[in-house]
Amino acid sequence: MDDLIRRAAKDLAAARNVAALTGAGISIESGIPPFRGKGGLWERYDPMEFAIDALMRDPAKVWKLFVKELKEPLDRAKPNEGHKGLVKLEARDKLKTIITQNIDGLHQAAGNTDVIEYHGTFAWQRCMDCHKKYETRKVDISEIPPRCECGGILRPNIVFFGETIPAQAIRRSRQAAADCDLMLVVGTSAVVQPAAMIPGIAKDNGAKIVEINPERTPLTDDISDYLIMGGAGEVMNRIVAAMD
Ligand code: APR
Secondary structure (H helix, E strand, O other): OHHHHHHHHHHHHHOOOEEEEEOHHHHHHHOOOOOOOOOOHHHHOOHHHHOHHHHHHOHHHHHHHHHHHHHHHHHHOOOOHHHHHHHHHHHOOOEEEEEEOOOOOHHHHHOOOOEEEOOEEEEEEEEOOOOOEEEHHHOOOOOOOOEOOOOOEEEEEEOOOOOOOOHHHHHHHHHHHHHOOEEEEEOOOOOOOOHHHHHHHHHHOOOEEEEEOOOOOHHHHHOOOEEEOOOHHHHHHHHHHHHO
């Protein structure tokens, strides 16, 4: 691993426009469970129990899952060394944009300024009738499902299975991938589309792809220049230290 850490530090030092694609793996060390693999949400639930159809069918049932499996862990979570490492890369004027699949807002909480929330955010709710938005921390969830002043049911401002990625997120992510000369891919299993296509766009535009994950992914053989097999916190800390 030492060689790869030094290689990543050298590549980042030479890079001018770094982008990062992040997934649930970078927030595991903040106490937020991943979706797949050991302890993953989809080990305990059928993903369709969290799909938009399920919410329309039985909002109260799905909201109980939201509160237990999403809101409570998110309310407790704080940025970890993995998030902080990306802030340090931004402070060194290397990292320009983060494209995250995470709905936890931890990159912004850590201090990164340009974060594309590809799958939306749990920090906001919106009414399914009038589309009025509410900050989640101000929403009273003593009554489930929570309702808008118009009477409509509130839903998290996230992209559910069965919904499309907002056009602006797609457009901005494609641009960031095409413009970067190095993309860090941190903590994603790279199996969910269209997010998993983003490193390929960067590669096709000449960028170096550096993957950080304790496990290999579908990107490792064909897209990534190299994979650093380790946890985001430790690896990011060691890379930044090697850059100094
Ligand atoms: N540091 C970095 N990566 C880690 C760590 C760690 N400490 N621990 C585990 N990982 C890796 C796992 O090996 C796995 O490849 O994080 C990845 C987590 O994968 P998923 O749970 O599939 O998360 P993600 O890729 O973000 O899922 C994509 O799927 O369910 C949907 O909308 C949901 O945004 C989510 C999307």
